[in-house]
Amino acid sequence: MMRNILVTGAAGFIGSHLSEALVRKGYQVTGLDNLSYGRIENLAPILAHPSFQFIQGDVRDVDLLRTIGRSMDAILHLAAFKIPRYSNALETLNVNSKGIENVLNVSVASGCRVIFASTSDVYGKNPNLPYSEKNDFYMGSPQIRRWSYAISKILGEHLCFLYHKEHGVRVTILRYFGSYGPKQNLTWWGGPQSIFIDCALKDAPMPIHGDGLQTRSFTYIGDTTEGTMRALESEDASGKVFNIGSTEETTILDLGKKVWRLVRGPEEPRIEYIPYRQFPGRYEDVRRRVPDIGLAKEILGFSPKVSLSEGLTQTIEWQRSVTTSGGALLG
Amino acid sequence: MMKTVLITGGAGFLGSHLSRHLLHKGFKVVSVDDFSHGDRNNVTGLRDFPQFSFHEGDVLDREFLINVSEGADILVHFASYKIPREGNALKAVEVNTKGTETVLEVARERKIRMLFGSTDDVYGKNPELPFSEESALVIGSSKSVRWSDAISKMYSEQLCFAYQDAYEVPINILRFSIIYGPWQRGDWWGGPQGVFIEKALKKEPIPIHGDGLQVRNFTYISDAVEGVLKVIDKEEVRGEVLNIGSFEHVRILDLAYQIWHLVGNSEKPDIEFIDYPDLCQDYEDVRVRDLDLTKARCLLDYAPKMGMEEGLKRTIDWFRSCSKR
Numbered sequence: 174m175m176r177n178i179l180v181t182g183a184a185g186f187i188g189s190h191l192s193e194a195l196v197r198k199g200y201q202v203t204g205l206d207n208l209s210y211g212r213i214e215n216l217a218p219i220l221a222h223p224s225f226q227f228i229q230g231d232v233r234d235v236d237l238l239r240t241i242g243r244s245m246d247a248i249l250h251l252a253a254f255k256i257p258r259y260s261n262a263l264e265t266l267n268v269n270s271k272g273i274e275n276v277l278n279v280s281v282a283s284g285c286r287v288i289f290a291s292t293s294d295v296y297g298k299n300p301n302l303p304y305s306e307k308n309d310f311y312m313g314s315p316q317i318r319r320w321s322y323a324i325s326k327i328l329g330e331h332l333c334f335l336y337h338k339e340h341g342v343r344v345t346i347l348r349y350f351g352s353y354g355p356k357q358n359l360t361w362w363g364g365p366q367s368i369f370i371d372c373a374l375k376d377a378p379m380p381i382h383g384d385g386l387q388t389r390s391f392t393y394i395g396d397t398t399e400g401t402m403r404a405l406e407s408e409d410a411s412g413k414v415f416n417i418g419s420t421e422e423t424t425i426l427d428l429g430k431k432v433w434r435l436v437r438g439p440e441e442p443r444i445e446y447i448p449y450r451q452f453p454g455r456y457e458d459v460r461r462r463v464p465d466i467g468l469a470k471e472i473l474g475f476s477p478k479v480s481l482s483e484g485l486t487q488t489i490e491w492q493r494s495v496t497t498s499g500g501a502l503l504g
Numbered sequence: 505m506m507k508t509v510l511i512t513g514g515a516g517f518l519g520s521h522l523s524r525h526l527l528h529k530g531f532k533v534v535s536v537d538d539f540s541h542g543d544r545n546n547v548t549g550l551r552d553f554p555q556f557s558f559h560e561g562d563v564l565d566r567e568f569l570i571n572v573s574e575g576a577d578i579l580v581h582f583a584s585y586k587i588p589r590e591g592n593a594l595k596a597v598e599v600n601t602k603g604t605e606t607v608l609e610v611a612r613e614r615k616i617r618m619l620f621g622s623t624d625d626v627y628g629k630n631p632e633l634p635f636s637e638e639s640a641l642v643i644g645s646s647k648s649v650r651w652s653d654a655i656s657k658m659y660s661e662q663l664c665f666a667y668q669d670a671y672e673v674p675i676n677i678l679r680f681s682i683i684y685g686p687w688q689r690g691d692w693w694g695g696p697q698g699v700f701i702e703k704a705l706k707k708e709p710i711p712i713h714g715d716g717l718q719v720r721n722f723t724y725i726s727d728a729v730e731g732v733l734k735v736i737d738k739e740e741v742r743g744e745v746l747n748i749g750s751f752e753h754v755r756i757l758d759l760a761y762q763i764w765h766l767v768g769n770s771e772k773p774d775i776e777f778i779d780y781p782d783l784c785q786d787y788e789d790v791r792v793r794d795l796d797l798t799k800a801r802c803l804l805d806y807a808p809k810m811g812m813e814e815g816l817k818r819t820i821d822w823f824r825s826c827s828k829r
Binding site: 261262263265297307309310311312318320325332333335414 | 628662
């Protein structure tokens, strides 16, 4: 009987939603976060809940994790650095590889399950769409820093499977496709929809990288959480990888226009195109990204329910409430 | 004042050849190896050089590396595990990723250059040939241990650039194709030549994985060493990724036949085809691997010289001389 769950990166966007969902379902939840990018406010609804405990600490801290992990039935490992241009590639590589390694070692000792949050970015530039879990990973030159994130996650996936094979760790890998929703980070870290909503609320031009015709499949946080819960509670998820995402493909430009319309009505959206060459260093974008979620549907019974328009409407409502109630939350 | 070069994996095939060439050119060489795969015989002859020193130790041992790197001007990092199908893949990933990190830490602390020995295996299944340094790195499923080696090298390459960005450690990444020649190992760790030559000398069936129609780029050891020497000599190329290979791309089956005949066997060889599923679970082979050497030619005047036949003859002679001993 699964009861005690450790969520790393609990104060982050996905981590806080998951922690809350777990507490609501009756689990005993321990949330770990070093608050480097996570915000304690994200956990406000459950901070005082008797089934929730928050620990501020680093996921790379071997002794800390060993102590907490001893009594856990499962670890949801979400703590990660994602955009190298936000800190640096070194931190991204370091946190992402050592975090999962530490989690896996704890699991060897305690026998708990591990759910590893990976990313759609591992498919990289692969031109064959939609991406099934069997698709190849297309990475670019190491001189392009953006690949450090995907490569650190691929290494994490390998560590998961190697621990699974060599130590019998029961591990499940989830490749998330761009989650958004209330509590999302309000910088680029939170994704383009976050920036677009902010611009539309302020009647400022929305910055679009490149030609805006690159596509993504944005997944509403409720669906991401749902997929993760299903993986956690499934008897058949061990040793497997699942895409967790929406199959509603949209161009970044259409996303911007949609956000603008939902916030400001029929007026002409204000858009500012930003060429990639203005990025520091070299940059490579991924043109299209859509998941094949057949496996998650078959094994986990997962299917995303919230449409982009519906999800954006809720996200805009939330973002309006936090940005008008004062800038303190933005810090 | 000649420079001091520290080589990790110094008792390995490439590391020991590089040591010898550097010593002949007057460099000081500090060789480091834990003999997990390196061979003591590879460094025996080098001990005659007064400018040579050897330290047995683990590349994951930071303190050890800091101590032995005193006075070093450049770190050449060749110590690594490969072909996880032959053993503990987790260990291989750990040694490869953490080894690189430790060596980069030492380079950072000592404020010296670092050369990282990577592999053309990082280009993986990329169907666009030949591979230039800008080519995409295409690897298969994380479930397949076959890719663990490549991802550990890709991670290490990223780490090199991350250290260069964050701490101004001057780095170079050298992506080698399969290197062969005298002193190479006779098992799969050393590549197909050693295995084929051993079998051909004994007139035993030659084992080939899959259908033998895979194509590989092979570099004779002196050409690989020449590439490294040029990078050591030319500090201006820091921050560059460089393919170091040859113009010889050969089908594995043809290589087996060529070796069989060069050894002097007249009849046709027996080929023992080994299915991948027998080899390890989820094994995926790359059909064709070939390198574009334009960048190394432009930046370093790198031009591999040794032809396949001559290279194989010299390698066979060496294997023969060993078996007589």
